Amino acid sequence: MALIVHKYGGTSMGSTERIRNVAKRVAKWARAGHQIVVVPSAMSGETNRLLGLAKELAPAKPDTAYNRELDMLASTGEQASSALLAIALQAEGQPSVSYAGWQVAIKTNDAYTKARIESIDDQRVRADLAAGKVVIITGFQGVDENGNITTLGRGGSDTSAVAVAAAMKADECLIYTDVDGVYTTDPRVVSEARRLAKVSFEEMLEMASLGSKVLQIRSVEFAGKYKVPMRVLSSFTPWDIDIHEEAKSGTLITFEEDEQMEQAIVSGIAFNRDEAKISVLGVPDKPGIAYQILGAVADANIEVDVIIQNVSKDGKTDFSFTVHRNDYARTTDLLKDKVLPALGATEVVGDTKICKVSIVGIGMRSHVGVASKMFRSLSEEGINIQMISTSEIKTSVVIDEKYMELAVRALHKAFDLDQA
Amino acid sequence: MALIVHKYGGTSMGSTERIRNVAKRVAKWARAGHQIVVVPSAMSGETNRLLGLAKELAPAKPDTAYNRELDMLASTGEQASSALLAIALQAEGQPSVSYAGWQVAIKTNDAYTKARIESIDDQRVRADLAAGKVVIITGFQGVDENGNITTLGRGGSDTSAVAVAAAMKADECLIYTDVDGVYTTDPRVVSEARRLAKVSFEEMLEMASLGSKVLQIRSVEFAGKYKVPMRVLSSFTPWDIDIHEEAKSGTLITFEEDEQMEQAIVSGIAFNRDEAKISVLGVPDKPGIAYQILGAVADANIEVDVIIQNVSKDGKTDFSFTVHRNDYARTTDLLKDKVLPALGATEVVGDTKICKVSIVGIGMRSHVGVASKMFRSLSEEGINIQMISTSEIKTSVVIDEKYMELAVRALHKAFDLDQA
Numbered sequence: 001m002a003l004i005v006h007k008y009g010g011t012s013m014g015s016t017e018r019i020r021n022v023a024k025r026v027a028k029w030a031r032a033g034h035q036i037v038v039v040p041s042a043m044s045g046e047t048n049r050l051l052g053l054a055k056e057l058a059p060a061k062p063d064t065a066y067n068r069e070l071d072m073l074a075s076t077g078e079q080a081s082s083a084l085l086a087i088a089l090q091a092e093g094q095p096s097v098s099y100a101g102w103q104v105a106i107k108t109n110d111a112y113t114k115a116r117i118e119s120i121d122d123q124r125v126r127a128d129l130a131a132g133k134v135v136i137i138t139g140f141q142g143v144d145e146n147g148n149i150t151t152l153g154r155g156g157s158d159t160s161a162v163a164v165a166a167a168m169k170a171d172e173c174l175i176y177t178d179v180d181g182v183y184t185t186d187p188r189v190v191s192e193a194r195r196l197a198k199v200s201f202e203e204m205l206e207m208a209s210l211g212s213k214v215l216q217i218r219s220v221e222f223a224g225k226y227k228v229p230m231r232v233l234s235s236f237t238p239w240d241i242d243i244h245e246e247a248k249s250g251t252l253i254t255f256e257e258d259e260q261m262e263q264a265i266v267s268g269i270a271f272n273r274d275e276a277k278i279s280v281l282g283v284p285d286k287p288g289i290a291y292q293i294l295g296a297v298a299d300a301n302i303e304v305d306v307i308i309q310n311v312s313k314d315g316k317t318d319f320s321f322t323v324h325r326n327d328y329a330r331t332t333d334l335l336k337d338k339v340l341p342a343l344g345a346t347e348v349v350g351d352t353k354i355c356k357v358s359i360v361g362i363g364m365r366s367h368v369g370v371a372s373k374m375f376r377s378l379s380e381e382g383i384n385i386q387m388i389s390t391s392e393i394k395t396s397v398v399i400d401e402k403y404m405e406l407a408v409r410a411l412h413k414a415f416d417l418d419q420a
Numbered sequence: 421m422a423l424i425v426h427k428y429g430g431t432s433m434g435s436t437e438r439i440r441n442v443a444k445r446v447a448k449w450a451r452a453g454h455q456i457v458v459v460p461s462a463m464s465g466e467t468n469r470l471l472g473l474a475k476e477l478a479p480a481k482p483d484t485a486y487n488r489e490l491d492m493l494a495s496t497g498e499q500a501s502s503a504l505l506a507i508a509l510q511a512e513g514q515p516s517v518s519y520a521g522w523q524v525a526i527k528t529n530d531a532y533t534k535a536r537i538e539s540i541d542d543q544r545v546r547a548d549l550a551a552g553k554v555v556i557i558t559g560f561q562g563v564d565e566n567g568n569i570t571t572l573g574r575g576g577s578d579t580s581a582v583a584v585a586a587a588m589k590a591d592e593c594l595i596y597t598d599v600d601g602v603y604t605t606d607p608r609v610v611s612e613a614r615r616l617a618k619v620s621f622e623e624m625l626e627m628a629s630l631g632s633k634v635l636q637i638r639s640v641e642f643a644g645k646y647k648v649p650m651r652v653l654s655s656f657t658p659w660d661i662d663i664h665e666e667a668k669s670g671t672l673i674t675f676e677e678d679e680q681m682e683q684a685i686v687s688g689i690a691f692n693r694d695e696a697k698i699s700v701l702g703v704p705d706k707p708g709i710a711y712q713i714l715g716a717v718a719d720a721n722i723e724v725d726v727i728i729q730n731v732s733k734d735g736k737t738d739f740s741f742t743v744h745r746n747d748y749a750r751t752t753d754l755l756k757d758k759v760l761p762a763l764g765a766t767e768v769v770g771d772t773k774i775c776k777v778s779i780v781g782i783g784m785r786s787h788v789g790v791a792s793k794m795f796r797s798l799s800e801e802g803i804n805i806q807m808i809s810t811s812e813i814k815t816s817v818v819i820d821e822k823y824m825e826l827a828v829r830a831l832h833k834a835f836d837l838d839q840a
Contacts, residue, residue: 016476023477053504056436057443059511066510072503072518076496083493084473090486091479098492102522103567147523 002171003035003129007139007161010044011178012235013081016088019043022176023088025239026134030094032243035129037168039139039161040085042077050074067112071141071151075101078138078157086136097128098136101150102143106160108150115150117142117159117222120167137164158219166226173228174250175215176235181251182207182214184417185269189408192418196251196267201230203267204253206360206394220253227255265363265370266415269408270394273355273401275305276328277386279320280335282346285312289343293319296339302327306356306389306398320387322398328352354386355404358396359411371395377414383407422591423455423549427559427581430464431598432655433501436508439463442596443508445659446554450514452663455549457588459559459581460505462497470494487532491561491571495521498558498577506556517548518556521570522563526580528570535570537562537579537642540587557584578639586646593648594670595635596655601671602627602634604837605689609828612838616671616687621650623687624673626780626814640673647675685783685790686835689828690814693775693821695725696748697806699740700755702766705732709763713739716759722747726776726809726818740807742818748772774806775824778816779831791815797834803827 006029008022022040030036050073059066082098089096104125108115128135139157142150152159158175165173180195182204187193199207201224208217214232223230233250283289290309297304307321323331328350335348364370371388374395378385383406387398399407412418426449428442442460450456470493479486502518509516524545528535548555559577562570572579578595585593600615602624607613619627621644628637634652643650653670703709710729717724727741743751748770755768784790791808794815798805803826807818819827832838 016473020477050500053436053500054507057440057504057508057511059507059513062510065515065517066507069503069506069510069518072506072520073500076500079499080470080473080493080496083489083496084477086489086492087474087479087486088477090482090489091477093479095485097485098489100492100569149520 001033001035003037003168004029005037005039005161005165005168005170005173007039007157007173007175008041008235009157009177010041010047012176013040013042013085014044016084019081019084019088020091021239022235023085023092023094025235026085027089027092027094028239028243030134036134037125037129037164037170038085038134038136039157039164040078040081040136041139041157043081046077046080047074050077064112068148071112071149074151075138075141075149078140082136082138089134089136094134095132096134096136098138099124100138101141101160102147104137106137106142106163108142108144108152110144110146110148110150112148112150114153115142115144117152117163120163122168125168152218156216156218158216159222162219162222162226162228162230165228165230166222170228173223173230175219175230175232177214177232178234178236179214179232180234180237180249181232182253182268184267185408185412186271189271189405190269190412190418192412194417198252198254199267200362201253201255202393203360203362206358206391207268207270215253223253224255229254265367266359266361266417267363268360269411269415269417270358270360271355271404271408273404274325275322275354275356275398276325276350276352277320277322277354277398278328278331278335278348278350279318280340280343280345280348281318282316283319284344285315285317289317289319292343293335293339294321296334297323297331300330300334302331306387306396308387308389322354322356322387325352353401354398355401356396356398357404357407357411358394359415360394362393364393364395373414374411377410378407381406381410421453421455423457423588424449425457425459425581425585425588425590425593427459427577427593427595428461428655429577429597430461430467432596433460433462433505434464436504439501439504439508440511441659442655443505443512443514445655447509447512447514448659448663450554456554457545457549457584457590458505458554458556459577459584460498460501460556461559461577463501466497466500467494470497484532488568491532491535491569494571495558495561495569498560502556502558509554509556514554515552516554516556518558519544520558521561521580522567524557526557526562526583528562528564528572530564530566530568530570532568532570534573535562535564537572537583540583542588545588572638576636576638578636579642582639582642582646582648582650585648585650586642590648593643593650595639595650595652597634597652598654598656599634599652600654600657600669601652602673602688604687605828605832606691609691609825610689610832610838612832614837618672618674619687620782621673621675622813623780623782626778626811627688627690635673643673644675649674685787686779686781686837687783688780689831689835689837690778690780691775691824691828693824694745695742695774695776695818696745696770696772697740697742697774697818698748698751698755698768698770699738700760700763700765700768701738702736703739704764705735705737709737709739712763713755713759714741716754717743717751720750720754722751726807726816728807728809742774742776742807745772773821774818775821776816776818777824777827777831778814779835780814782813784813784815793834794831797830798827801826801830
């Protein structure tokens with residue numbers, strides 16, 4: 001008997017028919033003798049519907065009081081879907097009970113609309129599990145120390161599920177979603193892309209942050225921190241699939257780095273075409289330059305990804321970074337108006353038609369020459385590299401957007417990711 | 421400065437446009453210097469939508485666990501509308517905060533789907549009011565001693581509003597609804613029906629229980645018990661109507677019996693065509709008969725209204741009572757199958773084509789001859805009375821359904837209710 005947390009996304013909960021399917025699947029796991037905690041999202045479309053109503057009524061200058069009410073509002077979506085799932089389980093003859101975040105209690109800070117979980121009290125849940133019930137806990141939400149409802153931000157149900165799994169020391173956290181696992185790269189770009197049976201949480205972290213949208217990045221951080229084994233698997237398999245087969249399906253995200261993993265140098269190719277490149281040219285090379293440029297950008301609440309500073313020539317250097325494409329115009333305006341005059345830099349140039357392609361793999365730690373193999377592969381395809389950024393387990397390059405598919409396919413082949 | 425509770429029904433909260441109107445009205449009251457607590461219902465249709473989803477998933481044999489989940493589910497409707505109203509008030513520049521029942525806390529017993537309020541902790545609400553905020557409290561719901569969400573049953577938002585008003589010792593509880601007050605009788609039946617400026621809570625209680633659907637009967641009981649002055653008024657007046665005019669509009673339901681009330685012998689004519697009459701004929705007149713008949717009916721969860729036992733002749737008596745029309749067939753079957761054989765009664769007869777007409781007025785207490793005036797008036801119209809039932813402040817008769825309008829109009833005129 002194991003204690004297992006199931007998480008179902010909004011699409012899996014999208015209609016009463018789908019909720020009934022989730023209930024049948026969960027009941028199967030419970031009948032197999034496991035203790036099951038389920039964290040469901042709101043029915044698909046519900047959160048958008050509620051926030052749409054709020055937007056029609058929103059004050060001209062929203063403040064914290066407004067965000068508090070948004071959380072009151074949005075949290076109802078998960079409460080409703082949780083109650084419906086409890087009812088569906090009861091209809092299957094499976095005793096069950098649903099709890100809102102505050103009832104468990106999932107304590108968070110008071111950062112409304114993007115709160116962070118601080119603690120979970122599992123006493124009540126354990127008593128119900130011991131009594132043979134499936135326990136359903138609303139995803140996406142918690143309660144602050146003053147008893148106000150908070151939400152964790154979009155995709156927060158993944159984080160709720162992992163946090164519950166961590167607090168209860170669950171044996172595994174199963175994230176049921178509309179894809180059947182984590183792939184070596186996007187199968188729509190490379191038809192030979194393979195599903196990974198296992199991936200380390202550090203690799204998953206890099207892949208999540210690099211644009212793979214399978215999991216919310218904070219849930220992966222959480223899983224890594226508390227060493228919760230997570231599995232991404234499909235909720236669109238028939239509910240009565242053999243449970244042993246189901247338990248091994250999808251992709252396991254593990255904190256244990258076993259032998260098999262060490263053998264694979266690169267686990268996947270991630271890519272992202274949401275970014276734009278900005279360069280400040282002719283910057284006097286003296287202390288405090290990076291802060292002067294990026295401090296102004298950070299103050300404007302613009303998130304920066306890759307940052308590069310070239311070696312200086314003649315006391316002048318070039319400083320480049322990437323931002324989200326939506327922030328491109330705002331960032332260049334800001335630099336031209338505020339930063340350039342004070343800096344004495346000569347020019348700001350940029351490009352929105354770029355993309356970032358990354359190779360990710362914990363094997364890179366102990367293998368030399370991985371990055372140079374990447375560069376050679378791209379060079380053989382005649383692809384010019386504009387920026388390079390590396391970390392312990394990934395190497396990213398910024399290239400012209402039009403070469404993205406070509407680069408991804410070339411790298412996928414170069415690192416033998418199409419081989420089982 | 422007064423402390424005033426506003427209650428808005430589902431129709432008043434039915435769209436963002438209407439919610440904006442409610443916000444403008446509430447903000448007007450707050451700007452006039454009053455402390456305002458608002459208890460809104462769910463947006464119209466929302467509770468039915470949610471319960472419809474539950475019904476699609478419901479177990480074959482629903483039990484308490486199911487009712488608990490229904491309350492989890494249904495309570496989200498009011499939480500959402502409360503948050504939306506708080507947002508709309510903020511957009512009007514009026515600071516506001518919304519609370520779910522458990523946050524206040526509205527403590528109830530654990531009778532899911534029809535819980536009763538036991539206590540309300542007003543500390544948090546008072547602090548917010550003192551800070552200049554309008555406080556919005558979800559109607560219809562509370563929390564039991566184990567932290568489970570409960571609901572008060574259909575129409576429960578009226579009861580929530582009165583309970584909050586009682587707990588906070590509010591100066592008045594304004595029930596905004598889609599009619600503009602309580603009338604001497606239904607204006608669709610008698611065009612001369614007048615709106616009552618005032619009605620005693622005891623009269624209102626009789627009228628509510630006799631079929632006037634303006635207020636939920638439990639809210640009136642609550643108001644009487646805690647002496648909360650209630651006013652029923654229209655939410656469809658323009659929001660910017662003069663506040664002094666608005667404060668005097670509608671019908672005040674008061675616990676103070678003043679001189680003016682004593683003068684009016686009868687305040688209103690109530691009627692109800694939802695009932696059916698059942699008679700058990702030739703019952704041996706011995707102790708325990710009423711229990712034998714009505715005990716069996718109560719055990720089947722059938723509610724009985726008027727009960728009449730005639731004087732016995734030759735050791736036999738006739739026993740009559742009324743039930744809801746929907747329960748008629750079930751009741752007669754039950755009596756024929758189970759009760760008649762044991763009783764030794766000769767026959768069960770019944771009639772669904774009846775109606776009940778009642779005169780209500782606290783003046784009846786101190787005036788003799790009110791009932792006989794009623795009977796004379798009906799006799800003058802050639803209307804035969806089938807059953808009579810009296811209480812301190814009302815007299816009801818059961819008559820043939822086809823005479824209902826005629827009887828109501830005759831009584832309305834006989835007791836001068838068309839005169840101001």
